[in-house]
Amino acid sequence: MKFSKLNIVVFIGFIAIAGVLIMQLLMLNQAYTFEKKEIGEKIHFALQDVVNKIYRDNNSDLPAASPIKKVSEDYYVVNVDDAFEAPILEYYLNLEFQKVKLDMDYEYAIYDCASDEMVYGEYITDNGTSVKNEKKCENCFTKKEGLVYYFAVRFPDLKYSYISSLQQYWIYTGVLFLVLVIYVYSVFLMLKQKKYSELQKDFINNMTHEFKTPLSSILIASNYAVKQPEIEANPKLNKYLDIIIEQSNKLNQHVEKVLNVAKSDGMHRGIHKKEFNIMDSLQLVKDNALLKYNHATINLNSARGDYNIYADEFHFYNIAFNIVENAVKYGPNGSTQVNINLVETPKKLEIRFTDNGPGIPKSHLDYVFDRFYRVPRENKEEVEGFGLGLFYVKKICDLHKWKISIINNPDKGITVTIAIPKKSIL
Template structure:
């Protein structure tokens, strides 16, 4: 994925999540305002009914102006402007608050003309009974100048009631915040990992290119020196030069493999598909592998002489050679046997590479296609490699939309299977 495309996806995702979170916060704010308004109206209607009952008991006419004054969010003053008794007031308050379903604690105080002070009444719990409570605040009630017959009501848990009544909204908002944090953290890790991947790729490219220049010079000089008469006549020097050339060629091959893997993220650009015969290509792989590993025995079995495949012939040859070479390298010395079978099913053509080697331990078989992963083997320290061959094989299969699998045989060895969809076979 290109960096620009990644940036667009990250930006759009962030905008979407922030947009949803903003809408949720707006809804939470509206719900909070609606809840405040609803509770405020309940309190006002309940206190108005209390005043009406007091005036009715005293056979007095109701005043034209509203007797209820809202001092703060949780503090109300009610100007009765007529005589009333504390027990009657408490009874009416409980009755009217229950009618409007005000299930919260409250406390009240009454103005006393004789002492010119607010006299604390009771702390009434949500159940409607007076009780002793640590939340009592007798000093919270203040005098209201200009009034004589009045009382005040305070709701100590009113703000907490708003929060608890909007519990669902708070949960949804919290979940969205969590999603946003996880998203930002994931993007941060993704960009960090991409940066490390770019650094790793640049390092591999620079390292391999720096190796290739002196290695090419060594090969040119070694090949030139090997042709000199003095070297040809000296058996020891000739042998040493052969070792230098052989090992230099082997190192050059490893460098080429590393370069291919380093470019694997953009390998789809290097795929050049054309029609070719799978059987012919596998025959060529077999011949070249036997030239390198003369001790092996390779058998190719196919029901047909020709299977025309539309794919990249160069990469197909490389992955088949990689699989066959691995079987020969790790197989029993002098008796390695590899069978290549082409098997048709209803929906696919399977190419199966089976060998008689030692197999792969169960703990490691799931990781053989990982980059740079090497299976630890006994008595195989001399077998060289970087653990990139099968990673390259898996990458090419994925680019062609082929399925590759590996499994231990019931008796001995392993079987690597490449499954090609029938629709790709011409």
């Protein structure tokens, strides 16, 4: 199985969060065990002191063996082996439980020799008050064979006490588990989105490649047909073929733009940097733009003409041409003016593309570099496109680690600025 960087990062993140959660569960288990031990010791010591006081009152000697037997987690049997009275027992139980700060409800029962039954004593709340209510569990106390003078103590809320005393640990564990669930869900959504994105990209690539062959055939056939004497002699047919050629060329440009964007999505290893003169490339952009849009005026200004940069010359030409073409297409008909100024600062070289167009509404400036985003325009319905031009420009700038920004000019038009760090200038 091939592991990508994303898969490795996701796996490491999952292992890290799962590891922290496991450590938290181990700490919770350790804290739970410690809490059980601590409460058990408190109960044992308190009951032992109760027995000591009863023997002291009776002026008897303490037995050698421990009189306390733990029957279950919440049930204890204490063999006093000497006479005692119920009120005295209850008083000592309250006193010793308060000493060890055992703040929980309990109930007790005493073995009655006459009836040979366990006689229910009282249900004592955590504040030492006896109550008579439905919480009593007289059937919970069973006889212990072989003993005569003994009593039993039961703690009905002991298990809940463990949980409540570890409330902080439970909260931390719950939060960590929630983080793990959110992480797994987010990764699942991300991988799902990545899969859809790859499917979409593959579809666009295949679709645009499939368009190239029929478009090329249409253009070749149309260019051949328009030169035929029969077509040249027929104004209508000549006009129709011109329309076919013009629209085919426009569609071909859109297909090329889509292909360029699709390529730029995975272009970290597809950028081929080399040294070239930036002014020569911008001059070529100007010349080709004027051939296509002869009604525009394009000015290229620079303090010096020997700026050599280390970048991908092909994609630099494409993004510069994209910016200039947008300025001309959306500029005023017949009087479009584009100024390309190179301004050098101590840390960077800025290429500023300024036009005299209508500008961009402020509410749309933050979105012009988004994929498929097109600024609504009232008087430019005839200008077609997919909203990929500036997205492609931004993508190439990001791959070169250049900064690009766009602002409205104070008077009219916009300025697109590409900032190239000095380290890229040779």
